[in-house]
Structure formats: C-alpha cells, structure tokens
Amino acid sequence: DGGITQSPKYLFRKEGQNVTLSCEQNLNHDAMYWYRQDPGQGLRLIYYSQIVNDFQKGDIAEGYSVSREKKESFPLTVTSAQKNPTAFYLCASLPRTENTGELFFGEGSRLTVL
Amino acid sequence: GQNIDQPTEMTATEGAIVQINCTYQTSGFNGLFWYQQHAGEAPTFLSYNVLDGLEEKGRFSSFLSRSKGYSYLLLKELQMKDSASYLCAVRGRTGGGNKLTFGTGTQLKVEL
Numbered sequence: 001d002g003g004i005t006q007s008p009k010y011l012f013r014k015e016g017q018n019v020t021l022s023c024e025q026n027l028n029h030d031a032m033y034w035y036r037q038d039p040g041q042g043l044r045l046i047y048y049s050q051i052v053n054d055f056q057k058g059d060i061a062e063g064y065s066v067s068r069e070k071k072e073s074f075p076l077t078v079t080s081a082q083k084n085p086t087a088f089y090l091c092a093s094l095p096r097t098e099n100t101g102e103l104f105f106g107e108g109s110r111l112t113v114l
Numbered sequence: 115g116q117n118i119d120q121p122t123e124m125t126a127t128e129g130a131i132v133q134i135n136c137t138y139q140t141s142g143f144n145g146l147f148w149y150q151q152h153a154g155e156a157p158t159f160l161s162y163n164v165l166d167g168l169e170e171k172g173r174f175s176s177f178l179s180r181s182k183g184y185s186y187l188l189l190k191e192l193q194m195k196d197s198a199s200y201l202c203a204v205r206g207r208t209g210g211g212n213k214l215t216f217g218t219g220t221q222l223k224v225e226l
Contacts, residue, residue: 031212042118042201042216043157050212058213090156094212101145101205101212105156 002027006091006106013078013085013113021076021109023091030096032074033103036060037088046089049074050096078111086113116140118217120202125223126192134187134200134220142207147214148176148187149201157201161187189222197224 004025013019023032031050035043045058049068063082068074078085088110092103117139126132138146145164149157163169163178163185175188189196199219206213 033213035216040122040218042218043203043214045213045215048213088154101214102147102159102162103157103214105158108154108156110154 004091004093004104004106006089006109009107009109011109011111013111015113016080018077018079019085019111021078021089021091021111023074023076023106024072025074025091025093025104025106026072027093027095027104028071029093029104030071031094032068033092033094034058034064034066034074034076035090035092037090043090046076085111087111116204116206116215118202118204118215120200120217120220122218123221123223125225126189128192128194128224128226130192131188131190132192132222134189134202134222136185136187136202136217138183138185138202138204138217140183140204140206140215143180143204144207145205146176146178146185147203147205148174148185149203149216151199151201151219153199160200192224194224194226197222 007022033048034046047066049055065077091106120136148160151157161176168177173190178185201219202217203214
C-alpha cells in the first residue's frame with residue numbers, strides 16, 4: 001500500500017548531537033513538508049520541498065536542515081544549533097496537481113533530548 | 115502573515131452536536147481545512163472548503179464564510195471516539211508552495 005513512512009518513531013538524543021529523521025513516500029507526490037508540534041500547540045512548518053533538489057525554509061527553519069536528492073525521500077536533520085528540539089515531528093506530502101491540497105501525513109517521530 | 119484562532123478546549127455529551135469555531139486573518143486565501151488528531155498520532159483529513167457555504171460528509175460538516183474569515187466544524191451524533199484535537203488550517207495564496215498554516219487545535223472531550 002502507498003503511504004509515508006517516518007523513522008524512527010521514538011528517538012532520544014544527548015544535547016549537542018545532531019540527529020536525522022527519515023521520511024520516505026511511495027505516493028509519487030512532488031511536494032513534501034516537515035512540521036513540528038509541541039504539546040498543546042498546532043503544527044509549525046520547518047521546511048518544504050516542491051521538487052527534487054529544491055527546498056524552502058518554513059516558519060521555524062533555524063537549527064534544522066533538509067535535503068531532497070530523490071523524489072521519495074526528504075530527511076530532516078535536527079542540529080545542535082536547535083535550542084529546544086524535544087518535539088513531535090511530522091512529515092507530509094502532497095500531489096503537485098492535487099486540487100484540494102489535502103496533506104498526507106506520516107505517523108510522526110517523537111524526539112526527546114536528554 | 116496568517117493568524118488562526120480556535121477555542122482551546124470543549125466538552126460535549128455522547129449523542130449530542132458540537133460546533134467548533136475557527137477565525138482567521140490571512141494575506142491570501144486558497145482554502146480552509148479541518149483535521150482530526152488523536153493523542154500521539156498524525157492528523158487525519160476531515161474536510162476542505164474553498165467557497166462559501168456548507169460541506170457535509172456524514173456526521174461531520176464544515177462551513178466557510180470568506181468575507182468574515184470564519185469557519186466552523188459541526189460534529190453530529192457524537193461518539194466517544196470523537197474525543198480528539200481538531201485542527202483548523204488555512205492554505206495561503208496560490209504558488210506559495212501549498213503551505214498550510216495550522217491553528218493550535220481544539221481539544222474535544224466527549225463524555226457519557
């Protein structure tokens with residue numbers, strides 16, 4: 001079945017370490033997104049990519065980096081520069097030509113900094 | 115920029131009807147979405163409005179007034195499984211990457 005796979009589901013990291021969250025989709029979607037969610041908060045956009053080898057900063061890109069070398073993959077690296085990285089991270093995708101713009105979400109990755 | 119407001123919490127009784135409101139101010143508008151999110155899970159799509167009026171889908175309906183910057187989600191015949199957070203999201207202008215800006219969500223608790 002087609003879908004979006006995020007890994008790992010749970011991740012613990014020590015302060016000062018970089019960590020990379022994986023996001024893979026087999027929906028043949030052009031656009032991919034990374035959101036961050038904190039307790040009691042809505043989703044905030046970190047980075048997005050509309051096409052391979054191109055990506056744009058969202059509202060809270062500082063301390064994060066991404067790459068889009070393949071259509072199927074959009075990994076997110078949480079760097080040591082991110083001051084408060086503990087959060088729930090959601091990856092999503094969208095067919096470029098889809099009219100309704102419904103985002104398809106992965107199951108999420110919960111990152112905890114010890 | 116975009117600003118989205120919705121109530122933080124609501125409580126309703128099983129079998130009843132509840133209306134969750136959402137107001138927004140945007141620099142451009144290209145659609146409003148409602149998502150349901152259970153604790154620790156990914157959001158799931160409920161509804162989409164781009165024109166004024168009511169969209170009905172089973173027990174759920176969503177209304178939009180673009181001139182008022184207002185939407186509501188109506189849930190009928192509430193069930194215990196409807197206890198979740200409901201997120202209102204707005205899509206900005208066309209060509210802006212189809213980005214969605216989300217509200218903070220309304221935590222709905224359904225009681226017996």
